[in-house]
Amino acid sequence: MDIVAVINYKGGVGKTTVTSNLAAELAFRGKKVLLIDTDAQASLTFSFVTPDEWDDKYKEAKTIKSWFDAVSQSSEPPCLTSFVIAPRSANEAVAGSGGRIDLICSHLGLINVDLELATLLGGVNIQQTKRNYIKVHGKLRSAIEELKVTTDYDIVLIDCPPNFNIVTKNAIVAAEKILIPAKPDYLSTLGIDYLHRSVNDLVREFNEYAQLDGDIEEISPDILGVVLTMIQITGGQPIAAQRQFISQTRRLGIKAFESFFRENKTIFADAPQNLRPVVLNHYSSGTHSDVVEEIEDFVTEFEASLDEAEL
Numbered sequence: 001m002d003i004v005a006v007i008n009y010k011g012g013v014g015k016t017t018v019t020s021n022l023a024a025e026l027a028f029r030g031k032k033v034l035l036i037d038t039d040a041q042a043s044l045t046f047s048f049v050t051p052d053e054w055d056d057k058y059k060e061a062k063t064i065k066s067w068f069d070a071v072s073q074s075s076e077p078p079c080l081t082s083f084v085i086a087p088r089s090a091n092e093a094v095a096g097s098g099g100r101i102d103l104i105c106s107h108l109g110l111i112n113v114d115l116e117l118a119t120l121l122g123g124v125n126i127q128q129t130k131r132n133y134i135k136v137h138g139k140l141r142s143a144i145e146e147l148k149v150t151t152d153y154d155i156v157l158i159d160c161p162p163n164f165n166i167v168t169k170n171a172i173v174a175a176e177k178i179l180i181p182a183k184p185d186y187l188s189t190l191g192i193d194y195l196h197r198s199v200n201d202l203v204r205e206f207n208e209y210a211q212l213d214g215d216i217e218e219i220s221p222d223i224l225g226v227v228l229t230m231i232q233i234t235g236g237q238p239i240a241a242q243r244q245f246i247s248q249t250r251r252l253g254i255k256a257f258e259s260f261f262r263e264n265k266t267i268f269a270d271a272p273q274n275l276r277p278v279v280l281n282h283y284s285s286g287t288h289s290d291v292v293e294e295i296e297d298f299v300t301e302f303e304a305s306l307d308e309a310e311l
Ligand SMILES: Nc1ncnc2c1ncn2[C@@H]1O[C@H](COP(=O)(O)OP(=O)(O)OP(=O)(O)O)[C@@H](O)[C@H]1O
Pocket: 010, 011, 012, 013, 014, 015, 016, 017, 018, 039, 041, 043, 160, 161, 162, 229, 230, 231, 261, 262, 263, 264, 265, 268, 269, 270
């Protein structure tokens, strides 16, 4: 079971769009996928279920907020599987493939969870503070680890919010692999470098504190690479500036995917409302079919990168 966090500090770079399409295409290829929405904006959630359905059925007790609330209140939260739902429309579209998409929804109240978790940090002495740090940041990790033995998921994809709060750090600590969607512009390059360093700092700190407790395994998440989103196409090709951006990213020592998501407001903006990621709509020709093909290429490259990371 692969555990992948989709992250970037920057807002609106396409993290959620990449996550939903990746999940959909993997399920279409027969993979059993669990999506976890850790963003209080709940964009991933509302790309798969309607606000009405969420309000009626999931809001009270079936979101990642309910799970984190249980974490804050007791040392033994329920298994994550009690919070999983199966979005109907997307699963109908992948029916017959052997794959499926499950989802743990988010909740607008997730913002307050960070404050609750922060109260569990600290301690009477430095040792206790370090132990609490590991406990609080390692919660999601142990819960997802449990799924390796109790479920048949091939992959868990965690859609992160555009910040580096305790919930996001939980996602990074849980992740064995990290995927970074980014827009091809100068400020984004700076953001990627900063993100890379923050992830390294978190890993170093977690592992240093983990040494205090022989039972805690060290973490070493692998950065799978940067996938460029909102790429402008002219004459059937990405514009030259974007090729330059790919080289810049590689110079930072971070892998960059060859495949990309092109910019197309009409196609990408409507998909969440239809509860079906773009890649599940098949057209025989035209721009829509080019967009679908590009996403399929990305998923092929993504699957290869998972295999590489395992070598
Ligand atoms: N390739 C694309 N072309 C055009 N518009 C896009 C593309 N990808 C995403 N968008 C649009 O850009 C907006 C932001 O996308 P998305 O929600 O995926 O980004 P995000 O990084 O998850 O944002 P946030 O940081 O708020 O979580 C959405 O309105 C989405 O429809």
